Amino acid sequence: MNNDKAHLSIFDSTEHRGFRNILTRNFRDLVTYRYAIYNFISSNLRARYRRSALGFLWTLLNPLFTMGIMAIVFSTIFQSPVKNFSIYIFSGLLPWTLISNSMVIGSMSLVSGEGYLKKVYVPRFLFPLVTVGVEVVNFLLSLISLFLVAFVLGAKISWGLLTLPFALILTALFILGLVLIASILTVYFRDLSHIIQISFTALFYLTPIIYPIEFLSKSPLLMTVIKWNPFFYFVELFHTIIYQAKVPGASLWLISLGLTAVSLTLGFIVFSSREKDVIYRL
Amino acid sequence: MKTFIQAENVSVKFRIYHNSAPSLKDAVVNRLIGKKNRDNFTEFFAVHHISLNINSGDRLGIIGLNGAGKSTLLKTIAGIYSPHEGRIAVSGRMTPLMELGAGFDPEQTGRENIFLNGTLLGFSPAEMKDKEQAIAEFSELGEFLELPVKYYSSGMYGRLAFSIATMTEPEILLIDEVFATGDAHFVEKSSQRILQLVEQSQIVIIVSHSLEQIKNLCNRVIVMDKGVIIKDGDPKDMLAYYAENITHVSEKKK
Numbered sequence: 361m362n363n364d365k366a367h368l369s370i371f372d373s374t375e376h377r378g379f380r381n382i383l384t385r386n387f388r389d390l391v392t393y394r395y396a397i398y399n400f401i402s403s404n405l406r407a408r409y410r411r412s413a414l415g416f417l418w419t420l421l422n423p424l425f426t427m428g429i430m431a432i433v434f435s436t437i438f439q440s441p442v443k444n445f446s447i448y449i450f451s452g453l454l455p456w457t458l459i460s461n462s463m464v465i466g467s468m469s470l471v472s473g474e475g476y477l478k479k480v481y482v483p484r485f486l487f488p489l490v491t492v493g494v495e496v497v498n499f500l501l502s503l504i505s506l507f508l509v510a511f512v513l514g515a516k517i518s519w520g521l522l523t524l525p526f527a528l529i530l531t532a533l534f535i536l537g538l539v540l541i542a543s544i545l546t547v548y549f550r551d552l553s554h555i556i557q558i559s560f561t562a563l564f565y566l567t568p569i570i571y572p573i574e575f576l577s578k579s580p581l582l583m584t585v586i587k588w589n590p591f592f593y594f595v596e597l598f599h600t601i602i603y604q605a606k607v608p609g610a611s612l613w614l615i616s617l618g619l620t621a622v623s624l625t626l627g628f629i630v631f632s633s634r635e636k637d638v639i640y641r642l
Numbered sequence: 643m644k645t646f647i648q649a650e651n652v653s654v655k656f657r658i659y660h661n662s663a664p665s666l667k668d669a670v671v672n673r674l675i676g677k678k679n680r681d682n683f684t685e686f687f688a689v690h691h692i693s694l695n696i697n698s699g700d701r702l703g704i705i706g707l708n709g710a711g712k713s714t715l716l717k718t719i720a721g722i723y724s725p726h727e728g729r730i731a732v733s734g735r736m737t738p739l740m741e742l743g744a745g746f747d748p749e750q751t752g753r754e755n756i757f758l759n760g761t762l763l764g765f766s767p768a769e770m771k772d773k774e775q776a777i778a779e780f781s782e783l784g785e786f787l788e789l790p791v792k793y794y795s796s797g798m799y800g801r802l803a804f805s806i807a808t809m810t811e812p813e814i815l816l817i818d819e820v821f822a823t824g825d826a827h828f829v830e831k832s833s834q835r836i837l838q839l840v841e842q843s844q845i846v847i848i849v850s851h852s853l854e855q856i857k858n859l860c861n862r863v864i865v866m867d868k869g870v871i872i873k874d875g876d877p878k879d880m881l882a883y884y885a886e887n888i889t890h891v892s893e894k895k896k
Contacts, residue, residue: 367733367734367735368731369721369736371721371730373724393762395767398761399758476745476762479722479741480720482762549669637724
């Protein structure tokens, strides 16, 4: 904000009747508070590794070790070929971590932002947005270790990798829409954060991440469940790009795009219709 | 652009829940058995149909008993509470001196918090870089600035918060019971700083129980009671009215 710029703030109880007003206000807030968003994300990341001797190196080491453990477990217990399988697991685990962490932490984001919301004016969307932002950065850092392993194991590299940024953007926006809804609902029903946590533990097993989808091909019921699991399609994008080293097909892109559009629209509607009431319920 | 605050017919209502906040279970069960959830809370207007025009040059004091709605009105102007009815337009950069240190992250150092707090006020890191030196000097925290603020004493915390909040050039200054923190020396210094800010600002709104402070700083005073402005005018008249009709009556009731 520069001093020569005019500051005009309008707090209008009838604002929700004008869709465009809400959009303009949100956009203006996004520009004004861009540094605050950046600052929140970076301080959040720094807080995770504060005072640990290895610091940021943990963002690389943690996924490497997880990947190692998974590879050993699955190759000895399930006797699956290590090389392919660890890349398969990891290419699904990364987007899954982004999705489930964002949901679990994001659903509490407005509630945990109470200290700020009650004392200063901050755009309310800042809190869900920061949660997703932090998880996206974590995703990118883990991706580095995934590539390291893939390189060592001699995995294929394809043009499909060029579509990875689009897959990430779609997934992040899809999850942002859901987090916007969940963060509002949790203010009214605090139990929801526990429900979300448990649901995502269940969904983890209902999404082909630690097993290939062929495992379920004998059970039509489970296949149907998976088809109705929206997270499956986003994980599948990453499976195709990283593990199969292919460009995902048009239908997969279209389904993901559709889901993202629905989730973002719903998220925006729910959030902007309730966000002003939140302060009275914290 | 002109600096002004325009409130039209603004109301803010609060709910007091008689039992705890409704749980998901309650909501679902009540919906199923068709019971209305309405009896569990009472609503009251903390600010009721307030219209107010504040123009450049106004130093407005708000007085009233506890619970009259003074702080709620101030927080509504600052954008923390959204009005349930009516509309407020504020033109000018607001500097709230209300809950000092509100945007602090206890895990970060004092210096990092200068930037965090600044960006929450809408400044860019570059703008904060320019102010950093002045803030550090005014707070007199020295090398403590490199320490996470969770290790600060409450005096140090207050000093840093005050230094950041007052290092901006406000057009509109919102003051809610500014308590001076720290030792006698810092109290003196911060009172000076507030006086200086009041002079620089186009519009100042002060909520205070110290009638002495209101008399010294304001050129216009409103008296609030039960969420309504009952009188608006010259400080001398208002303070006299307040002493006679409000303080006096409430003491009689006791």
